[in-house]
Amino acid sequence: MTPPPSSPSSSSPAAAAKLLRQARYIDSIHHPSQLPPDGGIEVAVAGRSNAGKSSLINRLCDQKSLARTSKTPGRTRQLVFFELDPMRKLVDLPGYGYAKVSGDLKAHWQGLIQGYLDQRQALQGLVVVMDIRHPLKDTDIQLIEWAGQRGLSQHLVLTKADKLSRSQWMRAVDKVRGKIHPQVGLQAFSATSGLGIDELLAAFDRWYQPHMNLTAP
């Protein structure tokens, strides 16, 4: 039995940090038939190619090369699953946007992501990663609106904040805040400097409920 949390109402970045540090790679899949069993709690990280998803995952899990990072856009072409414990997973989604591939392959990837986001019961949260200098591109807006219709809990992360001054990144956050639903989480982040890490961990704490002893159905 897991002991009850000391303060159940507040989220604890420390508990989520401990859980996420346990992350280990389990599988990369390119077809729905390869998906691991649909149980427990999953949180997916989505965003345009090169937005900074893999870097965010590495910083979040405090592991330098857990998710591969790349200077060449569009290299992640699969759903990459990481296991935190037997009931909790993290998923690195293939980047949408300007992937340098043929139309057919692009449609295949979109179908794969869409099918996963649409049908996955375990999916509890979606992190949408955007470059703070280029937020809310058409594909981002489509994803956010669509996830909103599905009722999926979303947290928008404006990353690479280290590329801007504090006043610039605060202005960028305000601008995005004015364009999204008030219930959607939003923050600035930097995988390079660690800015915003506690706020991000708190979001994961709410999704994963690390103090809860989950059992398979």
Ligand SMILES: Nc1nc2c(ncn2[C@@H]2O[C@H](COP(=O)(O)OP(=O)(O)O)[C@@H](O)[C@H]2O)c(=O)[nH]1
């Ligand atoms: N300065 C800075 N560069 C970043 C940050 N996050 C990612 N990058 C860089 O952006 C590029 C794409 O990052 P990656 O994590 O591979 O993006 P992904 O395609 O969304 O997984 C890489 O060259 C990273 O080093 C950040 O917070 N700050």
Ligand SMILES: [Mg+2]
């Ligand atoms: Mg990546």
